Amino acid sequence: xxxxxxxxxxxxxxxxxxxxxxAAPTVTRLSPPSELFSSxxxxxxxxxxxxxxxxxxxxxxxxxxxxxxxxxxxFAIDGKAVNAxxxxxxxxxxxxxxxxxNATLASVRAVSVDKPGVHQLSVTATQSDGQTVTAHGxxxxxxxxxxxxxxxxxxxxxxxxxxxxxRTAARIVAGGYxxxxxxxxxxxxxxxxxxxxxxxxxxxxxxDSAPGMTAYVSGNKNNNNEEGVFPDDTTDPFDNPRxxxxxxxxxRTQGKALGLVxxxxxxxxxxxxxxxxxxxxxxxxxxVDQFLDDxxxxxLTVLMGGGRKWFMPSTTPGSARGDRTDYxxxxxxxxxxxxxxxxxxxAGALDKDRDLLGDFQRAGFQYASDKTSMDAIDIDKxxxxxxxxxxxxxxxxxxxxxxxxxxxxxxxxxxxxxxGFPDQPMLDxxxxxxxxxxxxxxxxxxxMVEGASIDKQAHAMDTExxxxxxxxxxxxxxxxxxxxxxxxxxxxxxxxxxxxxxxxLIGGSKVSDARLQALVREGGGTALRDxxxxxxxxxxxxxxxxxxxxxxxxxxxxxxxxxxxxxxADRMEDFxxxxxxxxxxxxxxxxxxxxxxxxxxxxARDADGKYMVTGQVPGDSAVHTATxxxxxxxxPGAYSFTGVIDNTDVFFKLAQAATRGxxxxxxxxGTARK
Amino acid sequence: xxxxxxxxxxxxxxxxxxxxxLCSACFAASALAQVLQLAPVAPxxxxxxxxxxxxxDFFQKPVGPQGLLISDRLRQANGKVVRLTGYVVQQEIATxxxxxxxxxxVLMSQHADGEADDLPPATVFVRLSEDxxxxxxxxxxxxxxxxxxxxxxxxxxxxxxxxxxxxxxAPEAIRGMTRFELTQYLHSLQHAx
Numbered sequence: 109x110x111x112x113x114x115x116x117x118x119x120x121x122x123x124x125x126x127x128x129x130x131a132a133p134t135v136t137r138l139s140p141p142s143e144l145f146s147s148x149x150x151x152x153x154x155x156x157x158x159x160x161x162x163x164x165x166x167x168x169x170x171x172x173x174x175x176x177x178x179x180x181x182x183f184a185i186d187g188k189a190v191n192a193x194x195x196x197x198x199x200x201x202x203x204x205x206x207x208x209x210n211a212t213l214a215s216v217r218a219v220s221v222d223k224p225g226v227h228q229l230s231v232t233a234t235q236s237d238g239q240t241v242t243a244h245g246x247x248x249x250x251x252x253x254x255x256x257x258x259x260x261x262x263x264x265x266x267x268x269x270x271x272x273x274x275r276t277a278a279r280i281v282a283g284g285y286x287x288x289x290x291x292x293x294x295x296x297x298x299x300x301x302x303x304x305x306x307x308x309x310x311x312x313x314x315x316d317s318a319p320g321m322t323a324y325v326s327g328n329k330n331n332n333n334e335e336g337v338f339p340d341d342t343t344d345p346f347d348n349p350r351x352x353x354x355x356x357x358x359x360r361t362q363g364k365a366l367g368l369v370x371x372x373x374x375x376x377x378x379x380x381x382x383x384x385x386x387x388x389x390x391x392x393x394x395x396v397d398q399f400l401d402d403x404x405x406x407x408l409t410v411l412m413g414g415g416r417k418w419f420m421p422s423t424t425p426g427s428a429r430g431d432r433t434d435y436x437x438x439x440x441x442x443x444x445x446x447x448x449x450x451x452x453x454x455a456g457a458l459d460k461d462r463d464l465l466g467d468f469q470r471a472g473f474q475y476a477s478d479k480t481s482m483d484a485i486d487i488d489k490x491x492x493x494x495x496x497x498x499x500x501x502x503x504x505x506x507x508x509x510x511x512x513x514x515x516x517x518x519x520x521x522x523x524x525x526x527x528g529f530p531d532q533p534m535l536d537x538x539x540x541x542x543x544x545x546x547x548x549x550x551x552x553x554x555x556m557v558e559g560a561s562i563d564k565q566a567h568a569m570d571t572e573x574x575x576x577x578x579x580x581x582x583x584x585x586x587x588x589x590x591x592x593x594x595x596x597x598x599x600x601x602x603x604x605x606x607x608x609x610x611x612x613l614i615g616g617s618k619v620s621d622a623r624l625q626a627l628v629r630e631g632g633g634t635a636l637r638d639x640x641x642x643x644x645x646x647x648x649x650x651x652x653x654x655x656x657x658x659x660x661x662x663x664x665x666x667x668x669x670x671x672x673x674x675x676x677a678d679r680m681e682d683f684x685x686x687x688x689x690x691x692x693x694x695x696x697x698x699x700x701x702x703x704x705x706x707x708x709x710x711x712a713r714d715a716d717g718k719y720m721v722t723g724q725v726p727g728d729s730a731v732h733t734a735t736x737x738x739x740x741x742x743x744p745g746a747y748s749f750t751g752v753i754d755n756t757d758v759f760f761k762l763a764q765a766a767t768r769g770x771x772x773x774x775x776x777x778g779t780a781r782k
Numbered sequence: 783x784x785x786x787x788x789x790x791x792x793x794x795x796x797x798x799x800x801x802x803x804l805c806s807a808c809f810a811a812s813a814l815a816q817v818l819q820l821a822p823v824a825p826x827x828x829x830x831x832x833x834x835x836x837x838x839d840f841f842q843k844p845v846g847p848q849g850l851l852i853s854d855r856l857r858q859a860n861g862k863v864v865r866l867t868g869y870v871v872q873q874e875i876a877t878x879x880x881x882x883x884x885x886x887x888v889l890m891s892q893h894a895d896g897e898a899d900d901l902p903p904a905t906v907f908v909r910l911s912e913d914x915x916x917x918x919x920x921x922x923x924x925x926x927x928x929x930x931x932x933x934x935x936x937x938x939x940x941x942x943x944x945x946x947x948x949x950x951x952a953p954e955a956i957r958g959m960t961r962f963e964l965t966q967y968l969h970s971l972q973h974a975x
Contacts, residue, residue, distance in 0.1 A: 316894060376898035390896040390942075415898070416849070422936060424849035425841065425946050426903050432942045465848065477847035499845070499903040526838065526885050527902040528845040564900065567891035729874040729891035
C-alpha cells in the first residue's frame with residue numbers, strides 16, 4: 109500500500125475525509141498468533157506454552173497515514189500491563205514488500221507466564237496524532253501436573269518423511285515374511301505404544317521439515333521454512349519472535365544437555381529446529397554459528413552429521429559461508445538488542461571468515477572427520493563431540509555400504525570415493541558414540557537422531573535408497589531402545605516430521621531380475637509395467653537376503669517389492685535400483701556439445717526403455733503429503749503417546765514426563781493420573 | 783553449415799559433429815540439414831581440442847579433516863580453456879543461464895532441501911554465455927562433455943550459493959531446439975527405441 113507525501117491542502121482534505129470515515133491506526137499482526145486475532149474466534153487455541161516457557165510478544169502496527177507514526181505501544185495479559193520496555197522498530201526498508209515504511213513493530217522479548225489456562229493478550233498502540241488502537245489475541249499455558257516417574261533422558265528418533273508405508277517397506281526388506289507372519293520385526297515395531305500424529309504447519313496442511321521438527325520441541329506451529337519462531341513482517345530472518353525450545357527449557361531449568369545426530373548437513377531444518385531460531389531454514393552460516401554461540405542456552409554437547417562446508421572460513425576452498433546467510437544483531441537497535449539482553453543470546457557477527465571448526469574445538473568439542481577418527485576418540489573422556497563427515501549431506505546408506513563392501517574387496521572408485529569422503533559412519537555408529545558422551549551427563553539429556561535421507565531419497569523417488577536409509581535408521585532405533593532398557597529413566601519416541609512422496613507398496617515383481625533387465629532392454633512403456641507389476645496374490649512375499657553387515661546383499665532381487673508414489677512428479681520407471689554409474693573414464697558413450705537448450709518452459713526427459721509415470725505434481729521431485737504419521741514410544745510415559753494427537757501435543761507430553769513425571773492421558777484408564 | 787531457427791530467432795551455429803541422443807530424436811531436422819549442405823560438416827577448430835580435466839582430480843582425495851585441498855592441476859588450469867566431463871544435475875527448479883555439472887548424477891529437491899543437498903564438493907557451476915542468460919538447458923542424461931573457460935575461486939552466485947569451480951561456455955556450446963525437435967523429442971519418450 110503506497111501513500112505519497114501530501115501537500116498541506118491535500119493533507120487537510122485527507123484528514124477531513126479520514127475523520128469522516130474514521131481512519132485509525134491498525135494492528136496487522138499479533139504474536140503469538142491466535143484465531144481470536146485472525147478471525148475473532150476464541151478457538152482453536154493456536155499458541156500454547158509451558159508454565160515459565162519463554163516466548164516473545166510482538167505486534168505490527170500501521171499508522172493510517174504516511175505522515176503519521178506510532179509513538180508508543182504496550183502489551184497486556186489478562187488486562188494487566190506487561191512490565192517491560194517495549195522495543196519499537198519502524199520498518200523503513202526493513203520490512204516485507206507491501207508493508208509501508210512507517211509500519212512499526214512493537215516487541216517484548218522473552219516473557220513467560222506461569223498460571224495455567226487460556227490468557228488474553230492485548231496490544232494498545234498510540235499514533236502520533238493521539239489516536240489509539242487495541243487488538244486482542246489469546247494463548248494457553250498448559251499445566252504441569254504431579255505425575256509418577258520422572259524421565260531423565262529423552263531420545264527423539266525422527267525418520268524424515270517416514271510414513272507408515274516407509275516403515276512397512278523396511279520391515280519387508282529387513283525382516284521378511286513367512287506365510288504372512290513377520291520373521292524379524294523392526295526395532296520400532298516392538299515399541300509398546302504407537303499413535304498417529306497430525307503434522308500440519310502454521311500455514312499449510314502440508315508441512316516441511318522445519319515446522320515438522322519444531323512442533324515436537326517447542327509445542328507450537330511454525331510456518332513452513334521457519335524454525336523456533338513465529339512469522340513477522342521484517343526481511344531479517346533472525347529477528348523473529350522466538351519460542352523457547354525443549355532443549356533450552358530443560359537446560360535452563362534442569363541443566364540437561366542436548367545432542368543432535370543426523371545424516372543430513374547439520375544446518376538442515378531437522379537438527380537446527382532443536383536449537384536455532386530463524387525464519388529462514390536456508391541461512392546456513394548464521395545457523396551453524398548459533399549452534400556454537402548459543403550453546404549456553406541449549407546445552408549443545410553433541411553435534412554430528414554432514415555440512416562441513418559451513419564450518420570452514422570462506423577462504424578455504426569448498427566453504428559455503430557468506431554474509432547473505434549470516435546475521436548480526438545491532439547493539440543500538442533495541443528491536444534486536446533485546447534478543448541479546450533478554451534471551452541472553454549471542455549477538456552474532458557477519459564473519460564469513462570465521463574458523464568455526466576451530467572455535468568448536470577451542471570450546472572443548474572433540475572433532476571427528478570420519479569413522480576412523482570418530483572411533484579413535486577416547487569416548488569416555490570426551491566432554492563434547494563434533495562430527496562433520498561430509499561436505500553437505502552424508503551419502504546414503506546404500507552408497508556407504510557399497511563403499512565398505514567394495515573397500516573390503518580392494519575396489520575403489522565408488523560413490524563415496526568420488527565424493528571424497530570414503531569413510532563415513534553409519535547413523536547407528538554415530539548414535540552409539542553420542543549416547544556414550546551424553547550418558548555421563550548428570551542431569552540427563554535430550555538427544556535427537558535423524559534418518560534424514562529417507563525423505564531426501566523419497567523426493568527423488570529412489571525406492572532402494574530410502575528403504576535402506578530406513579533400515580539404517582531402525583538400527584539406531586534399536587540402540588536407543590537398548591539404552592532405554594538399561595537406563596529405565598529414558599523415554600524414547602520414534603516419529604517423523606511428515607510423510608514424503610505418498611509411498612504406496614503396490615505389489616511384487618512377477619519376474620526375476622534378469623528378466624526385468626531384459627524387458628527394460630526390449631523397451632518400456634506400459635508393456636514393461638504390465639509384465640512386471642504383480643498385484644494381490646501375485647506379489648507373494650519378496651525375499652531379501654540380509655548380509656552380515658545388516659543390509660541386503662542386493663536390492664535387485666527376483667520378485668522384488670514394488671513401490672508406487674502418490675505424490676510423484678513425472679518420472680521414468682524401470683523398477684530397478686537407480687544405476688550407480690561408472691566413473692567418467694570408464695564410460696564409453698559421452699555426449700559432446702552442443703547441449704540442447706530452450707527458453708525456460710516444459711522439460712523433456714530421457715527415456716531409455718523405461719515407462720513414463722505421469723506425475724501429480726509439477727517439477728521433478730515428489731513432495732510431502734498431509735497424511736498422518738505413526739509415532740512409537742518406549743519407556744516411562746510411553747502410554748502417553750497413543751491416540752491421534754497433534755504434533756505440538758508431543759512437546760507437552762515430553763515436558764510433563766521430564767519435569768513432574770509421567771501421567772496417563774485422560775480416558776486411557778478412566779483416571780487422569782496414576 | 784546448417785542453421786536452426788528457434789522460436790523466431792536465429793540460433794547459434796552448430797560447429798561440431800555430435801552424437802547426442804537428442805539429435806537422433808530430431809532426425810527430420812538432420813535430414814533437412816543434409817539437403818542444405820554439400821559436404822559433411824567439419825569442425826572449424828579441428829586442430830586442437832582443449833585439454834581434458836577430470837572432476838576427480840580437482841582436489842586431494844580423500845578430503846582430510848578440514849576443507850578441500852585444490853590440486854596443482856586444477857590451479858594451473860584456472861583461467862584456461864578446458865574440457866570437462868560429468869553429469870548435468872537434475873534440478874527441481876530449473877535455473878536459467880546456468881546449470882551444475884557433477885562427477886555423479888544428482889537430483890536436487892531444492893524446495894525441500896535447499897543447501898542441505900547431495901552435491902559433491904567437485905560441483906562445477908556451468909555458465910551459459912551472456913546473451914543466453916534466459917535459456918535453460920534441457921535435462922540431459924548420461925555423461926556430457928563441455929569445453930569452456932575454467933574459473934577457480936570463491937564467488938557468490940545470484941541465489942546466494944557460493945561456487946568454487948565455474949565453467950564459462952561459449953555460445954556455440956548451446957543449441958536451441960526447434961519447435962519440431964522438441965515435439966519429436968517429447969513424442970519419442972513414449973515409444974521404445
